[in-house]
Amino acid sequence: MLAPEIIARPGHLPPPRAGNVAYLANLTHIFFGNRGITDELRRTVHTLESYGGRLLPIIGLLWDGEENILAVEVEPLEDFREYFGTTLGLRLPRVFPLKSDDAPSPELVAAIRDTGTCFLDGFVIDEEVDALARETGTTLAGSEAGSRLGNNKYLLHHHLASAGEPVFDTVDAADTAGVAAAAAELARRGYPHAVVKSQIGASGIGLVRFDTHDPPEVPASHFVDGPCLVQGWIDDRTPGIERVASPSVQMLITDEEIYFYDLTDQILDSSSVHEGNAAPPRSFTSGDLTRELLRQASVSATWLVQQGYRGTASADFHLAFRDDGNVDVRVCELNARVTGATYPSFLARRFLPGGAWLMRNLLIPDAAGGARIFDDLAEAGLLFVPGATAGVLPINFNLTGERLVCKCQLLFLGPDHRAVDEVVERTLALRDLKFTRD
Missing domain, CATH: 3.30.70 (Alpha-Beta Plaits)
Known part of the structure; x- marks a missing residue:
């Protein structure tokens, strides 16, 4: 298979994927069965069950089929159907209920099976989605391996490091004792703070920031998928750093194209938890910086393709603006799924491109x-x-x-x-x- 063509058009909607989709809003599955981290997500993010409603207006922008299906835990208010469908003229999917730990209903299974040229997708493609695809004779929109590997921070970091791309100072840690040893090493390198990153994590879950002279007891759930990354923390208190920013490149990956459709600033709290996005970025205006972000995003997106991932994704970056005028650009992570920036970006670029x-x-x-x-x-x-x-x-x-x-x-x-x-x-x-x- 030929490598997908890379198309960079920030501010413009990508073409939809061909066919119908049955999309499972399986948000509580994004940690692939890691119960400890999933429970942390439930404790941290309240009313998690109603987040699937964010998919209602964009399914018809992601896929061009007329018979799309969306399965959610809590159905959106009827006001949204009226607003999205009648006022905005968006093509809306049929909505079915699907509780996170329940098997799909016979009605949902029948609807998927009876929908022509239908692909099965979700926030992640896991064993449950794969099993439903087999049961209904439906083609997966990507692959289970692509979804799992594409969201693995450990694998991405080591790929970028081996490719000679700029990365954070990092020490691997297989357990809490390893975190303490990594902290000591990063302290020796001059870092007063560091962060532990589990291989799979999202929305601040699986991430622990700490003082390198006081390493934490890291929960066992953080090591379920293997060693964690322990990385030196860089912010505006780091000597020589004037300020930092966290832009993100939004992309859609298909067999034919890697399409960069937006460039945003992430709005993060003090713990690097996502609160929102803005586009175009306000943190910089340099064309050279934009080109470097897109270059590094291309490296990461190509790696995603090689893992077998297809769908929307984001490459999140860390910019460190130095006192001498230089800027360090590093990829923080890839989110290989519909993210918190996918919904607003698709809608904004549908109605106000540019x-x-x-x-x-x-x-x-x-x-x-x-x-x-x-x-x-x-x-x-x-x-x-x-x-x-x-x-x-x-x-x-x-x-x-x-x-x-x-x-x-x-x-x-x-x-x-x-x-x-x-x-x-x-x-x-x-x-x-x-x-x-x-």
Whole structure:
């Protein structure tokens, strides 16, 4: 097979993949059966069950079929079907319920089996997805090996290091004792802080930051997949470093193409947990930096292809701006799945190609009915509609057990960042909203 062509068009939507897809929103499977880390995710991210609703508007942008299927734990509010389907004119999938630890219902199995030219996909392709593909006679959108290997930080790091790409100072650790030894070595190299990274992790789960003179007891769950990476921590307190930034290259990988469709800044909290994204990046404007990001992203994406991965992915970077004017560019990790930046980027590039956007998670201290939020935005002239040059596009609401909205993902759109900032300011004036983690 020929290597896929690399196409770099940040700010522009890639063509959809051909065929129908049955997409399983198996978010609790992203650690491939590592129960300890999965339980940590459940404890950390509340209302996790309603995150699958974020897929509703983008399935028809990812795949061109007319009979797409989306299986989620909690169905999105009907307001979203009306908004996405009628107001925005998006092609929506059929939605089926699927609890994280339950077998697919006979109705879902029959729908997948009866859908022509159907591919099976999910946040990850694991043993359960592979088994369902065999049961329904459906082709996988990628491969189980590609999904598992493509999300492995340890394998990626050592590939980049062997290829001569810039990487963080790293010491491998097979257990907690190894972490202590790695900490001592990194302290000897001048690092006051370091971070432990499990081979598979996401959203700050599987990542432990610590003082190199006080290494932590790392949970056994972090070593389930093998040795951890222990890496020197670089931030704006590191001597010689003026500031740091974390841009991300968004990509879609198919058999034919590696398509770079957006370049974003990640919005991270002090523990490097994802809170949102903005595009184009505000952290830099240099064309040389953009070219280096895309070059390194090409190396990582080509490695993803070699692992057998197909689908959306992101290459997350660390930029260290030095006092002498130079900038160190390193890949932090690959996320080989639909990520927190996939939803806003696809929607932004569908409706305002080349424009600016910001996606933030907002906590709603006083839960309200979802329709009220839509009404508030519409009455203020903020709800995005086709043809508008700016506005707010609600992506998803996280719901309480009473199906009240406790958190929402809002996409702020505009021709440039100044217009986006104005939309954000007007939105925050409507309600008691607080920025929060993904």
